[in-house]
Amino acid sequence: MSKASITIKDIAKALKLSHSTISRALKDSYQIGEETKKRVKAYAKAHNYHPNLMAQGLKNQKTRSIGVILSSVSKVFFAEVITGIESVASAKDYHVIITQSMENFEKEKNNLDQLTWRSIDGLLVSISAQTTNFSQFKSIQESGTPIVFFDRITNELETHTVIADNHQGAFDLTKHLIDQGFKRIAHITSSEEIFTTKARLTGYTDALKLAGIPFDQHLIRYCEQGGVDTKEVEKQLSTLLELDNPPDAIFAASDLISLSSFDYLQQKGIKIPDQLAFAGFSNFSAPQLFNPGLTTVKQPAFEMGKQAMELLLELVESKRPVTSFKQVSIPTELQVRKSTSRN
Amino acid sequence: MSKASITIKDIAKALKLSHSTISRALKDSYQIGEETKKRVKAYAKAHNYHPNLMAQGLKNQKTRSIGVILSSVSKVFFAEVITGIESVASAKDYHVIITQSMENFEKEKNNLDQLTWRSIDGLLVSISAQTTNFSQFKSIQESGTPIVFFDRITNELETHTVIADNHQGAFDLTKHLIDQGFKRIAHITSSEEIFTTKARLTGYTDALKLAGIPFDQHLIRYCEQGGVDTKEVEKQLSTLLELDNPPDAIFAASDLISLSSFDYLQQKGIKIPDQLAFAGFSNFSAPQLFNPGLTTVKQPAFEMGKQAMELLLELVESKRPVTSFKQVSIPTELQVRKSTSRN
DNA sequence: TTGTACGCGTTATCAT
DNA sequence: ATGATAACGCGTACAA
Numbered sequence: 223m224s225k226a227s228i229t230i231k232d233i234a235k236a237l238k239l240s241h242s243t244i245s246r247a248l249k250d251s252y253q254i255g256e257e258t259k260k261r262v263k264a265y266a267k268a269h270n271y272h273p274n275l276m277a278q279g280l281k282n283q284k285t286r287s288i289g290v291i292l293s294s295v296s297k298v299f300f301a302e303v304i305t306g307i308e309s310v311a312s313a314k315d316y317h318v319i320i321t322q323s324m325e326n327f328e329k330e331k332n333n334l335d336q337l338t339w340r341s342i343d344g345l346l347v348s349i350s351a352q353t354t355n356f357s358q359f360k361s362i363q364e365s366g367t368p369i370v371f372f373d374r375i376t377n378e379l380e381t382h383t384v385i386a387d388n389h390q391g392a393f394d395l396t397k398h399l400i401d402q403g404f405k406r407i408a409h410i411t412s413s414e415e416i417f418t419t420k421a422r423l424t425g426y427t428d429a430l431k432l433a434g435i436p437f438d439q440h441l442i443r444y445c446e447q448g449g450v451d452t453k454e455v456e457k458q459l460s461t462l463l464e465l466d467n468p469p470d471a472i473f474a475a476s477d478l479i480s481l482s483s484f485d486y487l488q489q490k491g492i493k494i495p496d497q498l499a500f501a502g503f504s505n506f507s508a509p510q511l512f513n514p515g516l517t518t519v520k521q522p523a524f525e526m527g528k529q530a531m532e533l534l535l536e537l538v539e540s541k542r543p544v545t546s547f548k549q550v551s552i553p554t555e556l557q558v559r560k561s562t563s564r565n
Numbered sequence: 566m567s568k569a570s571i572t573i574k575d576i577a578k579a580l581k582l583s584h585s586t587i588s589r590a591l592k593d594s595y596q597i598g599e600e601t602k603k604r605v606k607a608y609a610k611a612h613n614y615h616p617n618l619m620a621q622g623l624k625n626q627k628t629r630s631i632g633v634i635l636s637s638v639s640k641v642f643f644a645e646v647i648t649g650i651e652s653v654a655s656a657k658d659y660h661v662i663i664t665q666s667m668e669n670f671e672k673e674k675n676n677l678d679q680l681t682w683r684s685i686d687g688l689l690v691s692i693s694a695q696t697t698n699f700s701q702f703k704s705i706q707e708s709g710t711p712i713v714f715f716d717r718i719t720n721e722l723e724t725h726t727v728i729a730d731n732h733q734g735a736f737d738l739t740k741h742l743i744d745q746g747f748k749r750i751a752h753i754t755s756s757e758e759i760f761t762t763k764a765r766l767t768g769y770t771d772a773l774k775l776a777g778i779p780f781d782q783h784l785i786r787y788c789e790q791g792g793v794d795t796k797e798v799e800k801q802l803s804t805l806l807e808l809d810n811p812p813d814a815i816f817a818a819s820d821l822i823s824l825s826s827f828d829y830l831q832q833k834g835i836k837i838p839d840q841l842a843f844a845g846f847s848n849f850s851a852p853q854l855f856n857p858g859l860t861t862v863k864q865p866a867f868e869m870g871k872q873a874m875e876l877l878l879e880l881v882e883s884k885r886p887v888t889s890f891k892q893v894s895i896p897t898e899l900q901v902r903k904s905t906s907r908n
Numbered sequence: 909t910t911g912t913a914c915g916c917g918t919t920a921t922c923a924t
Numbered sequence: 925a926t927g928a929t930a931a932c933g934c935g936t937a938c939a940a
Contacts, residue, residue: 227684229917240927245919255925272682276628277917279619280932295647296850301639305665317662317683321655322648339615340660341570481851488854507639508824508849511831513856572933583911588935598909620933623916 228269237265248273288534289337290320290346291330292373293448297477299505299523300348303372306527307346314535316343325448327352334358338367344538346530348373351413351448368537368544372530373521375417382533384550386521388418391554392425395473395501395519398556400433402564404471404499408441408462410455410483411475412448419444422475422503441469449478456486463490471495471562474502481506484516499562503554515559522552571612580608591616631877632680633663633689634673635716636791640820642848642866643691646715649870650689657878659686668791670695677701681710687881689873691716694756694791711880711887715873716864718760725876727893729864731761734897735768738816738844738862741899743776745907747814747842751784751805753798753826754818755791762787765818765846784812792821799829806833814838814905817845824849827859842905846897858902865895 230248234241239258247254247262248271265271279285288311292300304320311318319342321333330350337345345367347359356378363369363379372384399407409426412419427437443458455478462469472487474480480502487494494500494514501517509516529550537544573591577584582601590597590605591614608614622628631654635643647663654661662685664676673693680688688710690702699721706712706722715727742750752769755762766785773780786801798821805812815830817823823845830837837843837857844860852859872893880887 227682231917241917242919242928243926245917246926249919253925258925274623274917275683276619276622277932278919280617280623280916280934281918281920283932285619295638296641296644298639298641301644304638304663308663308665312664312679319660320647320651320663322651336655339570340618481854484854485851506851508828508855511824511827511855512851513854513858515856573935574933584934585912585936586910588933589910592935596909601909617933620916621935623918623932624934624936626916 227274228271229274230271233262233265233269233271237261283341284343285341286316287340287342288316288318288344288346288531288538289333289340289342290318291323291333291337292320292348293325293350294322295320297505298507299373299477299521302505302523303348303527303530306524306529307531308527309524310528310531310535316535323350325351325450327355331358334362338362342367344534345369346534347371349376349416350374351416351446351450354415368534370530370534370537372526373418377417380547382530382537382547382550384526384530384533384552385418385421386526386554387551388421388554389425389428391503391519391521391556392422392473392475393429394425394554394556395503395517396426396429397432398517398558399471399473399499399501399562400429400435402471402499402562404562404564405435406438406441406467406469407435407471407473408443408469409473409475410443410458410462410479411445412479413446414444416448419475426473440465445479449476449482452482452485455479455482459483459486463492469498471499472501474500474504476502477504477506480504480516480518484512488513494561495563499564501562509557510559512561514561517559517562518557520555520557522554525552570617571614572617573614576605576608576612576614580604626684627686628684629658630660630662630683630685631687631689631874631881632676632683632685633661634666634676634680635663635691636668636693637665638663640848641850642716642820642864645848645866646691646870646873649867649872650874651870652867653871653874653878659878666693668694668793670698674701677705681705685710687877688712689877690714692719692759693717694759694789694793697758711877713873713877713880715869716761720760723890725873725880725890725893727869727873727876727895728761728764729869729897730894731764731897732768732771734846734862734864734899735765735816735818736772737768737897737899738846738860739769739772740775741860741901742814742816742842742844742905743772743778745814745842745905747905747907748778749781749784749810749812750778750814750816751786751812752816752818753786753801753805753822754788755822756789757787759791762818769816783808788822792819792825795825795828798822798825802826802829806835812841814842815844817843817847819845820847820849823847823859823861827855831856837904838906842907844905852900853902855904857904860902860905861900863898863900865897868895 230244247259323330370382375383504518590602666673713725718726847861
């Protein structure tokens with residue numbers, strides 16, 4: 223158990239100074255002589271001194287830890303977001319506690335409780351598909367812990383937000399389908415409530431409008447659980463396929479939904495894109511290897527994580543209360559492949 | 566900044582007891598009367614008391630945090646491992662600090678330094694493809710911080726290890742290929758040094774031996790960087806394809822290598838499985854959607870993370886030094902799909 | 909059965 | 925320019 227780590231007191235003894243002098247010298251206090259500073263710093267470096275984070279935290283009421291709530295690390299999108307977050311965190315000596323809500327409101331609440339009593343300095347959240355009540359987030363914010371929302375955001379709280387440009391991504395993809403000659407484009411998406419759903423839906427409708435294609439409510443299918451349950455997606459899909467006037471193209475709104483849908487269509491023996499075109503929002507690592515290659519809208523995951531973390535640390539480290547907030551929106555990237563090509 | 570969190574002192578004042586009595590009552594000390602215990606606990610619960618982790622840590626020289634080093638969270642395998650780790654951690658009130666080595670020895674060293682001076686209670690490691698020097702791990706272990714290795718392990722340190730049964734997985738896959746009638750099976754794998762490489766290679770050779778197929782050194786190709794660099798994989802592949810007597814099947818040893826290889830073969834217009842069969846170790850979320858569906862050996866990622874964390878916490882929480890160590894090996898799962906079917 | 913006093917490593921407020 | 929001392933919240937040896 224004996225960590226060989228050295229403390230300020232050790233340095234004080236060795237250099238025959240008081241521990242407060244050491245502390246000040248290490249923080250470059252103006253009250254300490256240059257001579258002493260040098261001696262202290264040299265000794266500290268030589269003996270690989272690092273401040274004890276718990277002692278610092280106890281004193282300053284800061285933990286230098288940031289909580290993150292997202293739906294699941296197994297989604298490539300979030301894995302990349304985490305990498306973005308970490309890149310900022312490690313540079314600024316914060317550490318990151320990641321929790322997964324699995325799209326479940328209760329789990330999200332538990333994570334929130336856990337993180338709260340661990341007394342994190344700040345919180346980064348992509349809200350779950352089930353969440354409609356934000357009182358807990360609000361009370362955390364009011365108690366002084368800054369929150370930044372990313373990906374799945376809300377306007378129930380005033381704070382920084384970071385999203386992919388969902389509207390533009392959905393617009394681009396829909397327009398691409400229209401340009402390919404598809405006319406009945408179905409949109410299978412997540413819970414109606416959440417932010418991304420709305421943004422993507424308007425991107426979709428705007429593209430239709432621009433092309434003069436009438437909007438058909440029957441072509442919009444919601445998955446309340448965001449597609450965690452495969453059955454849910456399959457049900458919506460089969461509803462679509464059984465329409466009197468079925469779609470000729472499908473636009474899936476997320477990784478999970480894309481996956482389940484694509485799988486289901488394959489199983490049903492439906493030929494893509496000949497019988498039905500298919501595309502979706504997705505950050506799969508290898509959509510080109512699918513059968514056929516999958517047209518995707520890719521979200522700038524790393525960049526989103528990075529920027530969200532930067533904004534959060536701004537709030538955390540700000541001396542005075544921040545009152546003006548940024549709504550960052552980062553462009554998506556349309557990658558066209560075989561699954562949407564009209565022969 | 567004012568967290569509304571309540572402390573032991575607050576409870577003491579409210580109940581007109583000393584703070585040490587409160588502390589003891591909350592830990593069910595035998596020296597405290599049942600009556601008092603009840604009152605204290607009731608009050609604590611009612612006011613949502615939680616011990617301040619930093620104060621506890623400072624006192625006990627424990628952080629209740631566990632460091633993790635792995636190559637990249639963007640690999641589905643590791644994402645699932647993390648979920649397994651977290652499932653144990655959150656149940657036991659530990660938190661997990663995840664760092665990524667990106668298969669780079671220097672980064673691994675930095676992560677190790679970072680984690681060390683954060684004074685973690687234990688360390689979970691899948692070593693990078695480049696690592697050949699274990700002195701830093703050794704000194705951490707000697708200084709009293711327990712380490713458990715998983716996935717990429719080493720026998721340079723004495724400790725618990727958790728792996729997938731790489732030998733069996735490689736054996737099963739190779740045998741499957743042989744049963745399908747393939748005779749020249751190439752194996753494209755990671756750095757020659759690392760543990761998993763060796764285990765998979767012997768699984769491969771054992772299957773060949775059993776079938777009476779001669780071993781051909783030319784069919785074994787190593788990627789020193791573990792496939793982070795696509796070019797590296799492509800080079801090894803093209804070497805294989807240009808052999809006088811080229812392979813009729815390829816067995817890739819990892820996610821990354823599978824991906825790069827499969828992609829390259831597609832680009833070259835090589836028909837799988839007709840011209841060349843293909844299979845690999847991989848935890849892709851949807852190998853069935855590939856073109857063609859990919860035969861894979863899947864590693865029990867969640868289970869590995871879970872067991873590794875459980876073993877680590879055993880060490881961390883053990884009162885007396887542990888001297889006997891477990892080498893856990895968890896079965897892999899062969900999933901046969903089109904990419905290895907002989908017509 | 910309960911209270912007092914001290915220490916964990918650091919920082920801040922005094923004083924010198 | 926430097927030192928002594930208190931405080932952050934908790935746990936525990938020692939007293940009572």
